[in-house]
Amino acid sequence: MRIHRTLLGSLALSAALSLSAQTNELVIQTKKLGAEIQPTMYGLFFEDINYAADGGLYAELVKNRSFEFPQNLMGWKTFGKVALKDDGPFERNPHYVRLSDPGHEQKHTGLDNEGFFGIGVRNGQEYRFSVWARLPEGGTAEKIRIELVKTNSNTEGQPFAKQELMINSKEWKKYQVILKPNMTEAKSTLRIFLASKGTIDLEHVSLFPVDTWKGHENGLRKDLAQALADIHPGVFRFPGGCIVEGTDLNTRYNWKNTVGPVENRPLNENRWQYTFTNRFFPDYYQSYGLGFYEFFLLSEEIGAAPLPILSCGLSCQFQNTDPKAHVAVCDLGSYIQDALDLIEFANGPETSKWGKVRADMGHPASFNLKFIGIGNEQWGPEYPERLEPFLKTIRKAHPEIKIVGSSGPNSEGKDFEYLWPEMKRLKADLVDEHFYRPESWFLSQGARYDKYDRKGPKVFAGEYACHGKGKKWNHFHASLLEAAFMTGLERNADVVHMATYAPLFAHVEGWQWRPDMIWFDNLNSVRTVSYYVQQLYAQNKGTNVIPLTMNNKPVTGAEGQDGLFASAVWDATTHSYIIKVVNTTDKMLRVPLTFAGLKSKEVLTDGTCIKLSSLDLDKDNTIEQPFAITPKTTTISILKDALDVELEPYTFAIYKFTKTTK
Numbered sequence: 001m002r003i004h005r006t007l008l009g010s011l012a013l014s015a016a017l018s019l020s021a022q023t024n025e026l027v028i029q030t031k032k033l034g035a036e037i038q039p040t041m042y043g044l045f046f047e048d049i050n051y052a053a054d055g056g057l058y059a060e061l062v063k064n065r066s067f068e069f070p071q072n073l074m075g076w077k078t079f080g081k082v083a084l085k086d087d088g089p090f091e092r093n094p095h096y097v098r099l100s101d102p103g104h105e106q107k108h109t110g111l112d113n114e115g116f117f118g119i120g121v122r123n124g125q126e127y128r129f130s131v132w133a134r135l136p137e138g139g140t141a142e143k144i145r146i147e148l149v150k151t152n153s154n155t156e157g158q159p160f161a162k163q164e165l166m167i168n169s170k171e172w173k174k175y176q177v178i179l180k181p182n183m184t185e186a187k188s189t190l191r192i193f194l195a196s197k198g199t200i201d202l203e204h205v206s207l208f209p210v211d212t213w214k215g216h217e218n219g220l221r222k223d224l225a226q227a228l229a230d231i232h233p234g235v236f237r238f239p240g241g242c243i244v245e246g247t248d249l250n251t252r253y254n255w256k257n258t259v260g261p262v263e264n265r266p267l268n269e270n271r272w273q274y275t276f277t278n279r280f281f282p283d284y285y286q287s288y289g290l291g292f293y294e295f296f297l298l299s300e301e302i303g304a305a306p307l308p309i310l311s312c313g314l315s316c317q318f319q320n321t322d323p324k325a326h327v328a329v330c331d332l333g334s335y336i337q338d339a340l341d342l343i344e345f346a347n348g349p350e351t352s353k354w355g356k357v358r359a360d361m362g363h364p365a366s367f368n369l370k371f372i373g374i375g376n377e378q379w380g381p382e383y384p385e386r387l388e389p390f391l392k393t394i395r396k397a398h399p400e401i402k403i404v405g406s407s408g409p410n411s412e413g414k415d416f417e418y419l420w421p422e423m424k425r426l427k428a429d430l431v432d433e434h435f436y437r438p439e440s441w442f443l444s445q446g447a448r449y450d451k452y453d454r455k456g457p458k459v460f461a462g463e464y465a466c467h468g469k470g471k472k473w474n475h476f477h478a479s480l481l482e483a484a485f486m487t488g489l490e491r492n493a494d495v496v497h498m499a500t501y502a503p504l505f506a507h508v509e510g511w512q513w514r515p516d517m518i519w520f521d522n523l524n525s526v527r528t529v530s531y532y533v534q535q536l537y538a539q540n541k542g543t544n545v546i547p548l549t550m551n552n553k554p555v556t557g558a559e560g561q562d563g564l565f566a567s568a569v570w571d572a573t574t575h576s577y578i579i580k581v582v583n584t585t586d587k588m589l590r591v592p593l594t595f596a597g598l599k600s601k602e603v604l605t606d607g608t609c610i611k612l613s614s615l616d617l618d619k620d621n622t623i624e625q626p627f628a629i630t631p632k633t634t635t636i637s638i639l640k641d642a643l644d645v646e647l648e649p650y651t652f653a654i655y656k657f658t659k660t661t662k
């Protein structure tokens with residue numbers, strides 16, 4: 001009996017051992033087509049934080065071009081006889097400068113603009129200088145000379161780009177000329193001289209690269225817009241974030257101020273000027289040159305569904321505890337009208353009031369708006385009581401539009417627990433969740449959405465990024481854990497319909513918030529590892545989830561799963577299976593893949609493996625080393641329906657096979 005027990009024990013032990021040798025086998029059920037993956041699944045979140053718009057994506061190189069900053073000459077240096085005036089041609093930007101003869105042959109009148117951390121220009125490229133001007137004292141013509149000079153360096157003597165412009169009208173008129181620098185300079189100064197003896201008025205002084213994204217005047221910086229397009233995003237959320245709410249209601253993002261001629265779009269403060277005083281940027285304002293028309297156009301051009309977020313009448317609740325800082329529910333009328341008008345601006349016929357504004361700006365066709373978000377990070381009963389009238393009115397007028405509500409600034413906890421049921425009660429179509437969380441959170445949330453109610457609102461993971469504990473900057477480990485977590489988004493594509501990493505952009509000299517997806521200086525940009533994670537998901541999203549299990553359980557990094565996360569999709573357009581596996585550990589793991597259910601005539605071909613990997617967890621791509629960590633693609637082949645995979649430590653891997661029939 002004793003012996004028998006020992007024998008049984010050792011049999012059980014050897015069974016367990018052989019089981020554990022099998023534990024990492026990932027079984028993909030090829031025949032079980034699951035939830036459809038929404039085209040909007042992986043997208044982009046844009047906010048003018050870290051100089052993302054003015055000084056970044058928006059290609060304008062002149063700061064304070066309309067002289068409307070509260071300190072009207074901020075960003076400018078004047079010399080000679082320059083006077084500030086305030087009765088200009090653009091009623092919402094009334095200031096301009098008057099340049100007059102300084103009264104001596106050897107003296108000069110003019111002004112310099114410092115740009116955003118300098119003005120970055122490239123040798124041989126064309127830059128369009130434009131200005132509104134007039135001759136206030138009449139006469140037939142006066143002249144200005146426009147130069148690009150090295151900042152803080154008069155030693156070189158010569159400007160490296162120079163042009164003259166004749167101003168020939170008493171009436172305000174737009175003039176333009178092309179500058180072609182003969183050197184590349186990241187930090188130049190734009191200098192304008194009065195080059196004749198009379199008096200000239202200048203307003204809305206602008207300098208743009210001619211070669212913008214898609215060649216649009218008032219366009220976008222090409223490398224940055226291209227980086228967005230290269231993701232293949234499904235949704236584009238704009239204009240934020242906290243700037244939607246405003247520090248106060250006056251400074252909330254008001255989309256109506258951002259459309260129509262750029263010269264007459266009023267300036268708005270940017271809260272990211274002062275939110276963190278250790279990263280204080282007193283010259284950070286929103287020119288609204290990149291406004292809602294440009295956002296819609298960009299969405300269209302990068303193939304993403306536009307998702308505008310509007311104020312719900314609550315100014316930032318972090319910054320305002322006084323209820324009077326918010327719009328009373330009974331006074332929400334104009335805010336709700338803003339939402340209705342926005343739908344008309346985006347989709348309405350040219351004959352409608354706001355549809356005409358869009359058409360006059362150059363886009364007669366609809367922008368095909370399907371989603372609208374009301375409120376950003378709101379919380380408490382104040383939010384649902386305001387959201388409700390928006391929902392009722394928008395639903396009635398536009399049942400075709402899906403409405404996104406918010407679950408507040410936290411990924412769990414009291415406010416979150418309160419708001420989700422409220423969003424269900426109000427029947428919001430999607431709920432925006434935000435999580436800037438440390439490594440431990442990302443490692444523990446692989447199964448987050450497995451238990452979500454399948455009948456309630458869908459999830460929009462609208463702002464998220466792994467913020468390393470004590471390491472709130474871009475580094476490989478954080479991105480790897482984002483990739484791991486995202487397997488859970490993908491497995492739950494029936495309930496998660498959108499996900500957007502945040503924030504998107506940061507200027508290396510002007511950031512307020514880290515980590516970010518794309519960094520740039522005045523001339524160059526760099527795609528971080530987090531960028532590549534997003535890109536790999538977006539470009540390999542497939543059309544349907546298919547079950548993938550290890551020991552009959554989803555692979556969520558749970559205990560006993562060796563730090564593995566995995567998901568699988570079928571892509572009906574390319575007839576391929578796409579498997580994503582993340583090894584979050586420092587060990588090489590054996591992870592055999594088995595494609596169950598293939599018919600005898602079905603074969604898997606064209607195997608590709610893409611890996612994003614680094615043993616240096618603190619490393620990331622930088623402006624100096626932009627390609628330090630990038631996805632590496634190899635071809636692989638499979639024996640019938642099984643692939644024996646040895647997965648390196650700290651690796652995000654994608655395996656793809658096309659299914660063909662013999």
Ligand code: AHR
Pocket residue numbers: 047049240241242243376377409434463502503513
């Ligand atoms: O993405 C940066 C900020 O984080 C957003 O403005 C806000 O919504 C969140 O708190």
